[in-house]
Amino acid sequence: MTNPLLAACPAPARSTDRLLLGHGSGGQLMAELLRDVIAPHLAAPIEDAAVVPFAGGEAVLSTDGFVVTPRFFPGGDIGSLAVYGTVNDLAMRGAEPVALCLAYLLEEGLDVAELHAVTASVAAAARTVGVPVVTGDTKVVGRGAADGIYLTTTGLGRRLPGADVSAVRGAPGDVVLLSGPIGSHGSAILSVREGLGFEADITSDSQPLHGLVAAMIAAGGPDVHALRDPTRGGLASALNELAAASGVGIDIEEAAVPVPPAVAAACELLGLDVLHVANEGCLVALVAAGAADRVLAAMRSRPEGARARVIGDVVAGPVGRVTARTLVGSRRIVDMLVGEQLPRIC
Template sequence: MLERIERARRRPARVREDRVTLAHGAGGKATHTLVEAVFLEEFRNPLLEPLEDGAVFDGLALTTDAFVVTPLFFPGGDIGDLAVNGTVNDLAMCGAHPRYLSAAFVVEEGFPVSDLRRVTASMAAAARAAGVWIVTGDTKVVQRGKADGCYITTAGVGTMDHPVRLSAAAARPGDAVIVSGPIGEHGVTVMIARGELDIQADLASDTAPLNGLTGRLLDACDGRVRCLRDATRGGVATVVNEIAGASGVAVVLDEDAIPVRPAVRGACELLGLDPLYVACEGRMVAVVDGEAADAALAALRSDPLGSGAAVIGRIADDPPGLVLLRTSFGGTRIVDLLVGDPLPRIC
């Protein structure tokens, strides 16, 4: 069975659908296939091909992102601070010090100016908290009903102040897999905020800038951090699958070690979701040298954003390219990439 899985993964990516579906934007298998078969096929170059959170060149890191969350305002945040934090975090995952952002708005005709002011005020506050400037941008207005109110596209530039080269392909057997805090809070919060589910929960999005946290980690581990990824679309499961595939290693997770708040776990059980696939916006996955795991945890836990950090697994050499979960019942199962589109627009 494992050999068949490996043969299937080695086949060139090919989009079988005639039209783009919502699953192509969910962060799972369909997204990866679309990116590799369409975008990477046409744009292939040495900076793009690793498919990291940003490109690193000439002492700089560059990233870009688009935000289409529904609803625009939710407990703990809104599309504005989500846009700033998401871009800052992508730069931080490259090991960069975020410096400057751009912001482009696509606004729907009839969108309340008061809501636009609320979004921009949130972006300004998030930028101040992250220590970045929004230095350029663009605005477009489209016809009523064409933009779900407001879309935001951002780009970010950061400086590589730490002498590191982080990559999903750098994991080695014996490394520790760490998550910086409880997972799934953003995705579940947004789902409940849509008002379509008869669920009450005391939850707020975990959206936050992670550049301060990554700085502490990189300083404490002195070159022993292999990879950083923020667990957004597709959640932690997608991140660890990307690492396993890029590095040709196995990622072995411990279900009991994965931090999930009771409210998130309960909502996921009601909805038939696995928290491993639910998006975060203020949590990251770090792969560090196994001998540096204690130092990494101490550094993360010294920051409020990392107070719930935990070692959730280890890197092994077999079976290469797969993620295994040791369950609470003592068994083991494969954790594959997300299939389909189980969540609403969440980032």
């Protein structure tokens, strides 16, 4: 006989019936959305930028939406973030930026002074990088149909000579390099948003990384196998994506990963794993062991990479598994972020 209570209870919705905030997290839910909803229709990308044959050479394209709140935060704002974020996605494919496109999505009633400020920041960041904003678009939606200002930036890049960088090129024996401390961007956003009181101590690491990548490619050429900027989903998700794409395992040393004390304190207070916290100004690289010293020296010669260091090794397997040797000497599995740690982080 049917239990009437059970019969009256509707079947639970599948996790993919309705979109969740976590589907935009850069973690596992997002990977599922891409696999189950986007990939059946469009080729599923495993990189944040695509290489396209063009005019006898190779063009690199990347597009990225920016919805960060608040729009102005310690160390940056949505305008500079949109420029540096797209420049960095190009750089992660070994490309230097050539041109940027900028699409505004604006809410009716927005204070135009803020639009001035954000646009000035876009322009200043573009000058810093030395890349022109060549075209754009402006859409305005009614009150309540957006939250102030969203930006989408798209970058056209040119492959650096000697670069052969791809998420699939990691190989057992490669050394894992990290360009600098992690956790600052996500902690800075969260601190401002939640009024945690760390605002004075934590500044977003938002910065362009194309110069750092150019130095790395000049030093290591094709021995620089894979690059990733650990944004949404943090270092843990970036390493998991590289391990899965390359069909390798990755072992890191937790003690080797630099975390600023204020970031560590904020993560402790909030119960966050700093390996899942977003960054906007560092990168992780898988580099052939024979070239690691040269590439590391090149990184350290630049301010963005002054604190670069070896954090681990690429191993044959288990394929797709990332582990960390903890501070007490045991090994733990480093998973991708599953749901949403912090929405509207970038």
